Amino acid sequence: MPELAEVEYFSHQWDSGLGKPIRSVFLRGEKRIFRGGDPREIPIELTGRKLIGSTTHGKQMMFRFGGGHHLGIHLGMTGAIRAFETRTYDPAKHDHLVLYQAKRVLVFHDPRLFGRVRFSSGGPPNWWTDLPPEVLSAAFTQSALTEYLARHRGAPLKALLLDQDRFPGVGNWMADEILWRAELHPRRSGGSLNREESKRLWRETRQVCRMARKTISPNLDDPPSSWLFQHRWKDGGVCPRTGTGLVRETIGGRTTCWSPGRQPEPRG
């Protein structure tokens, strides 16, 4: 499910637990979720520590605890963060991490195990500090994008937009939304864009990220019907701008939706 705006929404689900200590920790022990680390550290280090802050970066979430402990969560495709106001809670089938506080529980849930939990003691770890510039940061410049497109001149735009090292937080539906607004066919190659098209791509990438945060992050509401988002999954879906039929096909390894009336097929 989650792309940048949804990730922001989920990270706030634990806000009610800010400033309060963890009393105990439940681990399901699914190794895949904690790949690359040893989850047994988590109960040892977090018990008695307060949750003191949270932040997101693209699709990554980071929760800070007292004592310099950091918990990183990636939701993968089906992960979710939840909080329940309760004193007792039996972990559900796909709950992988449950942090018990005095009056609530903070839960990470993920049926498909594509999500990931990382843990680090002693300051922010490299996997957090070395993240690339966010799309809405000042470092995400037009010229950096142009340079990137030139380097990946053979790859389809759809595949490039899913590159988390360059477009952190952009996922499948956001990539389609960006290309639709920029009037660029998803199969256009990185090297085929002229100056004007490259500028449109840059502008719409930022615009979609900005609007997604504004509309989705507060309550996980769906975007308005003027977006491609609302029409892209429906068979027989119609482009809200041209009124003509939408097309779906796999590009860059993912289901891709576009409006042929608006996004002309590349030549050749």
Place this chain on the structure above:
DNA sequence: GGAGATGTTTCAAG
């Protein structure tokens, strides 16, 4: 029963 799902990583081919 089969296909596909708003994601990332890894591996191999070009």
Place this chain on the structure above:
DNA sequence: GCTTGAAACATCTC
């Protein structure tokens, strides 16, 4: 060495 594409991961829903 770099770029690109496909498969693998595991479960649920339509």
